[in-house]
Amino acid sequence: MMLVAGGTGRLGAQVVAGLLAGGHEVRVLARGKRPPPAEITGAQLIAGSVSDPAVVARAVEGVEVVVSTVTGFPFVSPTRVDLQGTRVLADAAGRAGADLVLVSVAGASPDSRVGLFRAKYQAEQVLRRSNLGWTIIRPEAFADLWVDLLTTTAGGSHRPLVFGRGNNPIGWVAVRDVSALTVRAVQSASLRQKTLTISGPQRLTLTELASRVMAVHGWSGDPRHVPTGALRLASMLPGRPGRQAEAALAMDVMAPAHDDARREVAHLPCTPVETVLASDHAGSV
Numbered sequence: 001m002m003l004v005a006g007g008t009g010r011l012g013a014q015v016v017a018g019l020l021a022g023g024h025e026v027r028v029l030a031r032g033k034r035p036p037p038a039e040i041t042g043a044q045l046i047a048g049s050v051s052d053p054a055v056v057a058r059a060v061e062g063v064e065v066v067v068s069t070v071t072g073f074p075f076v077s078p079t080r081v082d083l084q085g086t087r088v089l090a091d092a093a094g095r096a097g098a099d100l101v102l103v104s105v106a107g108a109s110p111d112s113r114v115g116l117f118r119a120k121y122q123a124e125q126v127l128r129r130s131n132l133g134w135t136i137i138r139p140e141a142f143a144d145l146w147v148d149l150l151t152t153t154a155g156g157s158h159r160p161l162v163f164g165r166g167n168n169p170i171g172w173v174a175v176r177d178v179s180a181l182t183v184r185a186v187q188s189a190s191l192r193q194k195t196l197t198i199s200g201p202q203r204l205t206l207t208e209l210a211s212r213v214m215a216v217h218g219w220s221g222d223p224r225h226v227p228t229g230a231l232r233l234a235s236m237l238p239g240r241p242g243r244q245a246e247a248a249l250a251m252d253v254m255a256p257a258h259d260d261a262r263r264e265v266a267h268l269p270c271t272p273v274e275t276v277l278a279s280d281h282a283g284s285v
Contacts, residue, residue: 002186003063003098005029005050005089006070007043008036010145011103014179015067016040019186029059050085053092060092065186067101071116074243078119086123090130099133099192101185103178106138106197106257107250114250115243124195133192135185140199140257143172143276146206150213150223158219163226163248166206171199171257174271184265191265198261201270206251209273216277228252 002019006012007028017039019026028040032047048055050070060066068089072081086102093100107114108121127134150160181198185191204212210223226248234245262268 001025001027001063002065002067003027003029003059004043004067004069005056005059005085006068007040008034009069010142011175011178011182012067012069013037013040014175015069015182015186016043018179018183022183022187024186027059027063029056051080051088053088056088056092057095060089060096060098063093063096063098065099065101066093067103067182067186069103069182073116074240074247078116078243082116082119083122083126086126090126090132093132094130099135099189100127101135101137101182102127103137103139103182106140106199107254108138112250114247116247117250133189135191135193136195137178137182137185137261138195138197138257139178140171140173140197141251142175142178143200143209143271143273144175146172146209147213147273147276150210151217154213154217154219157224158214158217159221159224160210160213161226162206162210162223163245164206164228164231164252166210166223166225166252168252168254169203169205169256170209170251170254171203171259172209172273172276173198173200174269174276177269177271180269181261181265184268188265194264196261196264197257197259198268199257199259201272203256204273212273212277 002024004016007016008030016026020042026043028043029046046059072078104120108117110121112118153161231245231249
């Protein structure tokens, strides 16, 4: 039995589907705030929060590997969900004798300007200090998520919003690639005590990604930009607006990630941005 915490989300649902296709029994722990997607049919569902020790203890019973794909960003404090949730999962996994695969984020560090990245780094340290068999996966920004976001912000103007300068190249990685790596990490004991960073095959700026979104839809003109000064002011706000603004500012200066997952794990998919764009466009028409 495998447990996927956050298994109804964008990444989690694909991980669940991959594990089910591999013949595994799968249990999903999710808050139950959205209907379970069709691809996880066949998994056992438990409603609850990763920060609730009683719920997590019940979810981990009889489990061999726990997978955490949860994040509170941007709606809930990363400290409460990403850090505290990892502590609860790790404690329960330790008592159950289970391994733990944590999906973190590329750029996680103790001094990041982004609260999510600091919380993910601290969550990684929880595993490294534990006696668990663990694997940490650090993906760069999800191409699917940002294509959706840029499409949505285009609105009736058909001009997506780029937050900040948008001139820093980023290795946008498809969710399906991260899901495939996560499933392999669950199945491969040889990947324990390893941290694997995964990027996409192309490095594009946010402005370039927005322009490609416009091109696939046949929209003319140029993307719109939210000025850096406005983002700095917004980053001082509490809650979701502040978290989103600080993340946008960080994307303008973030160092490139070094993809070592594809060297470590053979035959991972390597999905170009054009494929993600085509899939998103096909789903919207």
